[in-house]
Amino acid sequence: GQQVMQIPQYQHVQEGEDFTTYCNSSTTLSNIQWYKQRPGGHPVFLIQLVKSGEVKKQKRLTFQFGEAKKNSSLHITATQTTDVGTYFCAGPKTQGGSEKLVFGKGTKLTVNP
Amino acid sequence: KAGVTQTPRYLIKTRGQQVTLSCSPISGHRSVSWYQQTPGQGLQFLFEYFSETQRNKGNFPGRFSGRQFSNSRSEMNVSTLELGDSALYLCASSMGQRTYEQYFGPGTRLTVT
Numbered sequence: 001g002q003q004v005m006q007i008p009q010y011q012h013v014q015e016g017e018d019f020t021t022y023c024n025s026s027t028t029l030s031n032i033q034w035y036k037q038r039p040g041g042h043p044v045f046l047i048q049l050v051k052s053g054e055v056k057k058q059k060r061l062t063f064q065f066g067e068a069k070k071n072s073s074l075h076i077t078a079t080q081t082t083d084v085g086t087y088f089c090a091g092p093k094t095q096g097g098s099e100k101l102v103f104g105k106g107t108k109l110t111v112n113p
Numbered sequence: 114k115a116g117v118t119q120t121p122r123y124l125i126k127t128r129g130q131q132v133t134l135s136c137s138p139i140s141g142h143r144s145v146s147w148y149q150q151t152p153g154q155g156l157q158f159l160f161e162y163f164s165e166t167q168r169n170k171g172n173f174p175g176r177f178s179g180r181q182f183s184n185s186r187s188e189m190n191v192s193t194l195e196l197g198d199s200a201l202y203l204c205a206s207s208m209g210q211r212t213y214e215q216y217f218g219p220g221t222r223l224t225v226t
Binding site: 033035041042043044045048088090095098099100101102103104105106 | 146148155156158161168169171203205214215216217218219220
């Protein structure tokens with residue numbers, strides 16, 4: 001089953017409101033990645049966080065990696081209609097001696113103009 | 114630099130048939146991963162190839178197989194198609210042996226009737 005949990009599954013906001021999605025892992029992650037998938041599109045890499053407590057910003061997007069490296073969040077300030085899409089977090093999990101990237105189920109964001 | 118390409122983009126097959134999907138990674142990328150995306154299950158990891166070797170495999174039946182060629186291009190094959198195999202199949206490439214950021218192709222939309 002899913003080893004990276006993401007909440008909420010859906011979020012509907014009015015344009016200009018803030019938005020946050022949370023990602024939790026049962027085990028410590030060496031890094032966490034965030035992706036955005038626009039409707040009808042494919043996932044696009046946004047950012048990777050590596051350090052405990054790391055915070056990175058991309059314009060209106062703020063990404064955080066928890067101190068224990070088991071959780072992460074993506075916060076969007078003052079959403080715009082261009083922010084519409086599904087946001088996925090992904091973390092590497094070791095299986096059979098090699099790593100694979102495990103994705104959360106994503107948070108689908110809709111923005112009402 | 115050209116992105117990840119996948120062919121074909123759309124495919125309609127009948128139950129029991131088999132299908133082969135193709136993926137050309139970004140030039141210089143040696144790792145190719147395949148994912149199945151469905152509305153209910155999200156992004157599910159199928160397998161990863163690095164330097165023509167399968168490094169990791171997800172929890173899919175043996176009907177799903179893949180390979181990678183010396184030029185890093187990859188193919189995946191699904192035999193004895195079932196209705197439940199209808200999905201978007203995404204290929205992603207990355208640079209190295211670790212779980213670097215994934216660059217996704219546009220996907221192949223497979224419909225099984």
